[in-house]
Amino acid sequence: MRALIATLLWAIAGPSLAAEIVVTNGDTLQLDGTIYRLEGIDAPEIDQMCLDQTGDVWSCGVAVRDRLSAHIGSRAVRCEDKGPDPIYKHRRIAVCSIENEATTLNEWLVREGWAIKFEPSAKGRYSADEADARENSRGLWKGCFAEPRELRGWNRNGARLVGGGCHAGHENRIRDKLFRVDTPMPPGCPIKAKLALRAVGYEGIYHLPRCGSYQRLKRAQRWFCSEQDALAEGFRKALTCR
Template identity: 25%
Template sequence: MLRICLVFVLLLPSVTLAAERLSGQVNVIDADTWDVGGIRVRLHGIDAPELDQACQDDEGSTWPCGAWVTQEVRQLFQGKTASCMPVDRDRYGRVVARCMYGVQDAADQLVRLGLAFAYRKYSHAYESAEKEAKARHVGLHRQQVQVPWVHRAARKSASSNGCRIKGNISAKGEKIYHIPGQTFYANTRINTSSGERWFYSVVAARAAGWRASRRRNLYESCMKLIRVKAGSSERVYA
């Protein structure tokens, strides 16, 4: 009897969360994170580019895909009324929920329009919607896009790695990467909103269209780390 009661107590918070349906006016923070009636909500089962994420077009030029997709979602849902059923709470304290706009599943609509990806790590509900969007080459599927979870992992690695590579764009539009130990590394500032990027290997920088800085007096320890990571796969495209 005690065991049954203990299990019930442990499950009670999730049962309570699932029972509290949210509804209210939508304020789009980014493509997959909304305020619904003043409550911060992360849409369940999908993932969209980060607000500051840059992507490449077919010609190798960068474009602010994160800002673009957020604007598209705002045009669709900003100020509308949504009803959301919570399923979890994430580590940032956001309510993870399935949200409906009228009779439509908002997440399903975003995936079908190519504005988000099926987040298979947490749900397989939107796989068919993503396949349809890919087949029609709509939204993000018209270009090469690094899926958001890979982008975040690369950014986290770059921020914690002692040997970070800066992908700078010069005043003449040249894409140049700088490695710690080079002359201009410390003074180089990266602005992701203008298409500049961080890389954690030379392979990734070159594959994205950046060339090496001609200032090549590198630290040996940095080179060793780059050689170790150069053989790993850096990019995943959806």
């Protein structure tokens, strides 16, 4: 009886273990209705484009999400909740692991080159994993990509381009490929978004499928899977939406 009580108390107080796992982004998981963003790392946004080792454009955001989903497979995942996400209010911050594996998913993504460390929250924990992935040209490091935070801020001209495929002298051509005005829609993410240059910087506007402007907007710079994500990144709803 004491052993049973101890087990129940541990299950209540300990990290969450869920059977229903949905990978929504390269660094975001949904476990039984709770959305966790992996602490200390930054993976490509779901609509982000990268260059491969030959210089061709590929949908790295979708690919990284699928890589993480395949790595987890049908195995159970445990997440240690670190508190609310200060930016994405509908998410929690967490360190997650596959059951009975010592390497966390946070570490695995950086080590395999599918994410980069995100300071200051990483606190230097993933520096060695990132350096190893970069030196061995794993994952994204084979080609060329912009840091995800630069895409979120649409810092086209100032973004640091990283990876073995970033060839000097071709920066403008590379930026045109990575910061596209006609980004293809990722599966399951139908919210179109456009950036407009104002006197004080860019203003982002998103368009839902029901908006009157949705069909008129032929080219989208960004795509979102939910309104919460669009709002968290500073976009506002189009005035044609009711």
